[in-house]
Amino acid sequence: MNIAGLPSDILVEVTANIATRSSTPLNDIVNLRRSCKLFRDATAAREVGRCMAVQREWRLHWWDKTRFLSVLRRCAASGNPEASYILGLELFCNRRRKASGLRHLRRAMEHGHAAAAYMIGMITLHQSRSPGGTEHALERLDRLSASASVGTWTRRRVASVRREALSVMRRLTMRRWRMAEPPTPCSNPWCGKAETGSVEAWDDGDDGERRFCSRTCWWKHEYCKFIQKI
Helix, strand or coil, rough: HHHHHCHHHHHHHHHHHHHCCCHHHHHHHHHHHHHHHHHHHCCCHHHHHHHHCHHCCCCHHHCCCCHHHHHHHHHHHHHCCHHHHHHHHHHHHHCHHHHHHHHHHHHHHHHCCCCHHHHHHHHHHHCCCCHHHHHHHHHHHHHHHHHHHHCCCHHHHHHHHHHHHHHHHHHHCCCCCCCCCCCCCCCCCCCCCCCCCCCCCCHHHHHHCCCCCCCHHHHHHHHHHHHHHH
């Protein structure tokens, strides 16, 4: 069948599927772009950039970082949440462009990117150095975890999201975070302990049967764990 007879939206859909499913999406899109004018036009569609599996192009980060960042910017401009997430962390951690980095992370979060929401929470806690700032950040993080845009935050899911966030952070930067102000300990002596008490049970996934008296106390524990592992 002659592809010249296919509607342009079908060509864009085919190209977007390749960008989503290919193990080497960038190379495949470049080759497709060179094949003919029809696919050159299709690869330029916003939908293709939105669907590009940029997380499969980490080798480009080491071989040609300038090109890698260029790809991230184009895909982020097309509404690709993973590209916005990686670009946001790059700008925040390595480029000292914190405001721009946070904007990209928020954009990814608004598209339902759980790791971006998690990192916004960790960054908020990490930067809360003013008196009472830590408690304010914990309240904000708790509201974030209840946001409909990122779905339900179960303990097991947060452990998975934490691993995803740590993986990207370790690939992007060698810098490690230091805890400026440890969170205020809970007055309940049983909070955070492994023993069974009268507090509400919260399954801690990969951290055993710890129990916390509130989600705020659990987020304090989660922040300390993130700092230790990063």
